[in-house]
Amino acid sequence: MPDAAANPPAPPTPAAPAAGDGPRAASGRPLRTVKASTGPPIELRGVHRWFGPTHAVNNVSFRVEPGEVFGYIGPNGAGKTTSMRILSTLDEPSAGDALVDGFSVIDDPDRVRARLGFMPDYFGTYQNVNVWEYLDFFARAYGLHAEERRRAIQYTMDFTGLDDLARKPIDGLSKGMKQRLCLGRTMIHDPSVMVLDEPAAGLDPRARIELREMISRLADLGKAVLISSHILTELAEICDRVAIIEHGELIAVGTVDEISGHAEEAIRVRVRVADPGGERGAESARAWLVAHQHVEQPAVTKEGITFTLLCEHDQREASLAGLLAELVGAGFAVTEFTSRGKSLEDVFLHVTKGRIQ
């Protein structure tokens, strides 16, 4: 992986509001002041991890900037969780280093822990404990005292929508509520970095949408969020950048467009034409498209004519516009012309060449 690809230019950092009179969140809590830092909140530098002969993580390097939601995707066993555990000081790299806010996870795990919230892909709840007691324990565990602790718990319960369930035993919570609670536990000490491993796994669509909104709000507060998920559409909607990992190796880092760039693009297009039974109907349009040099696989379906338009990556809009003009110019009464952008799934399959483990 070239270094330039691993460390692309940082996205714009949220403005640093002055304490006290700056913008405030919906709850009244001031937005986080992002101080001038000596480095990015998250930085992995050539991280390797061997488990015996297995090279679980192989020379992984990337950076996450403040206020950025960074997606970490890859098939099962690709090394996502191992990388995240290393970043969260739960494991050590065999070589390389990972830095959180400039502190090494090997040499300064204590300082890293104070700045990092880790949400693993399991709940990790206690028996005989209610929601308030659970958050209170973790607030104490992060060294919050008295009034500060009470406010942190209150704010967290407001943020996650758990304030009506304060006295409810954790065992009685639904999966979605448990996930909210775990997110609350992760943010109870107001960390600058949040590492979320498969936070949406097993949630229903509504809970997923709510979780997505909460993560976006956390990024708005200036937190750097590293998130992994199998549900790529979820990530595509909230991530500023993504990294794709496979067999322990990072094979692409950047925005979806950057990753899919520098290659011939295949755009899926759907067209409807009027006069379906006439001389210039769907079959005629299909025949016209077959003859077009940049069109592949035209087919007439009940939704219209679907086909793939091949073009250069930076000629996408012009190619679509040109084809539409050509169709209209050829006498077809185009009533609908729709193109689907490249999705994260497409990018993932494109980058990983469709290999499935």
Place this chain on the structure above:
Amino acid sequence: MSHAAATPRAAGRPAGARGVDDRGSQLPGTPARLLESLGDRVNPILVKETRQALKSRQFVLWFVLLLVASWVATIAAVAVIGPSIYYVSAGGYLLKVYYVILCVPLVVVTPFSAYRSLAAEHEENTRDLIEVSTLTPRQVINGKLGSAALQTLIYGSALAPCIAFTYLLRGVSLLQIGVLLAGAVLASVGLSAVGLLVAAGTRQKYAQVVMSVALAGGLFMALWAMLAWAWELLRYDTLDFRGPVYWAVTAVVLSLYATTLALVYAAAVSLTTFSSANRSTPLRLALLAQQTVFVAWVAGGVAVGMPFSGLRGAFFVAAAYWFAAGAALCGEQPTLSHRVRRSLPQSLLGRALGSWLQPGGGSGYVFTVANLAAVAVLTVLAGWLDPRAAGGAATELAVSVGLLVSYIVAYLGLGRLVVTALRKVTEVSLLGCFLIQVLIALAGSGLPYVVDTLTDRVRVENLVWLNAMSPTWNLSALEEGAIGLDRGLTLLVTVGAAALAIGLVNLTLAGREARQLRVGKPRRVVQDELEQQPPPEAAPTNPWGDRPRSAGEAAGQ
């Protein structure tokens, strides 16, 4: 981002408008603040464990059982004794019954609960969450141990009226009751620490199952031992607290208990500490403290006329202790993390003495050998200075001691070389290293016995070279007089030469570890420390109030 910025700011978080939980405000004024301040100082793990325990069925069940059993015992005893309760001495009998009722939760249930409490953190995937918090391993172990102590206190309080009742029934003294209760409490806390150590050391599921069974068995044996001790105490009333022997024995027991508890505690903390941190130095200090106490008591024993054989036995105990410690310490990784290297000693004297307290297999080997050698020298000196050592007894002791030291130096060194070689091709855990060391020593010790049980033809062969490998074979032969002093000296020179050679090779390897120097703190850490604790403003250097520039100002320019 400073730590202050990374932690929630009280001013930034609005007070709960709906007041989900404002426990601190339910009490007025000063008492509320005092209680809140007190609550903030309590270990978070202890708070959580107490909340959980008070709601758990297991605790409630045992507490109720304890109360019911004590009531039933009291009513049954009063019914059986009848009117004669006014003049018979029934306190001793009833105290035995109460002691059984008390010891079951204290010696079995509480330590096993402590074990389960830490093991459950693994099973319920909460250990990771604790590890990524800012709780230190020491706080985790303190909290769990504190919770066990609290349970002990609650169980003890529940039975206190019944135990006080036995004194009223005559037949037992307050001293007996006090010693029995203190013994049960100390056993409970000590065994809970052992339970935590076992839980900290077993992370795999299958190991947890095996260790659960082993620990339960061990706890029931401890219960049996406690009850046997209590029976002896009540039967013979050996407690003469006016005599010096009572206080001497109490001091020996308490000091050895305290140092053992410190060692077990240090080991449990070490096993829960992040691997790049210094997990070894506290353990080595605890070992050193225990050895010091042991040597002091043996020296005291020699001074008041301990049998000469006791000196030999004491050294053998110390040697076994250091072999076990060395087998574990030699398995440590040789490369120190930057975090550990930041606190390495810098001065010549500090490096000469303190390097061996730092983590590392080589330093562990030298630390073990140095301690063993120190104990050996003291033992030989004590033997020579003892006026009862007549007829070459002191020389025999010196040969035995020298031989055992040589064997341990050689076997630990050999094991360390094997581990070093194995680590070049595969990962070897600390437990694996320990087992390799023990297996090598056992193989060397047991080989002559195996050969001896083979055919007559093999048995009559000249196998001196083979027998020379075995400490148990030769030391028992020396003890029984089967080997003369001259042959013992030959053996000592032979084994000693081998030990010296192996020791020198290991010392060379250990030297590489000792060459690791202290490293400075990263700039980011220094910056963070300055942000958290800015240096006080410098005093004016002249009447006009001019102050010297701070390091930060100088750097800024």
